[in-house]
Amino acid sequence: MTTILIVDDDVHVLKLIDIHLRKEGYQVVQAADGMEALNILSSRTCDLAVVDVMMPYIDGYRLTREIRSRYDLPVILLTAKNQIEDKEQGFSSGTDDYLVKPFDPKELLFRIKALLRRYDAQPDELLIQLRNTRINKKSYEVHTEGRTLLLPLKEFELLFFLASNPMQAFSREQLIEQVWGLDYDGDERTVDVHIKRLRERFSKLTADFHIKTVRGIGYLLEAKRV
Incomplete structure (x- = not known):
């Protein structure tokens, strides 16, 4: 079963994404911040990470760089900002995709499926x-x-x-x-x-x-x- 890690310090966002992903048959692992996310990744295999930008301890940009340096899995960044500078910083950190809050959960699902197809290449x-x-x-x-x-x-x-x-x-x-x-x-x-x-x-x-x-x-x- 495909496992998706969602990282956000907003419990409402975590719950919203969790509900929609489980409906699609994904297994979901939640983390409230970047430190918790790295601890999870060190002990279990995840197929994709959905990461919020604004978090305590380790923000989403830094977490994305850490994931990129250690693991081979796609990352989608979530942010409340829609400035080109923020997108540039996100892609420079190594993210595969970028979604601005508030977002339609269906759009997130579309992007997740597209990234998983890309990473599932032979x-x-x-x-x-x-x-x-x-x-x-x-x-x-x-x-x-x-x-x-x-x-x-x-x-x-x-x-x-x-x-x-x-x-x-x-x-x-x-x-x-x-x-x-x-x-x-x-x-x-x-x-x-x-x-x-x-x-x-x-x-x-x-x-x-x-x-x-x-x-x-x-x-x-x-x-x-x-």
Whole structure:
């Protein structure tokens, strides 16, 4: 049975989410703060975490970073704020999705199911081999030319998505949707920044792939497969 950890210092929110998740057949574990959540994760396996941002002791951003560094499970952040700076901080912490309070429990369920499907991908879907370059989504590492690189989260996810769809051009809007999510309302130029960083990292390191600009459209990855 799929187990979901919900972390919130508001007992009413905990109860609301608990009721709806159990109706869908999920097993639910509750934590009132980040410290309790980490203690739970150290002793039992959870498949997804729903984390409130504003909590005592350890806030949701820090808890998300801790989860990211120790466990391989998706995280949805809940917050009462809807400012772009808060979303940016959330995604920088490593969250997979972001939901603003008050929210419709059905929307939370939709997002949970979508994330679980993504994380339930078969092992071969988590590994891309481009000649001598291996992009491993299980460990979030890139191995190339005898080196192992740990990229910032969004750089890795952008590279992985493009490498999963070689020779297919994507607009900046499509890349934002796939990598940053539907709720991201920042500037599309963030795609250009991340592409530039990826090119700087790999252009002199390997010839196994190139990220090309498609004029009037966006970007594509040209790859040499095994």
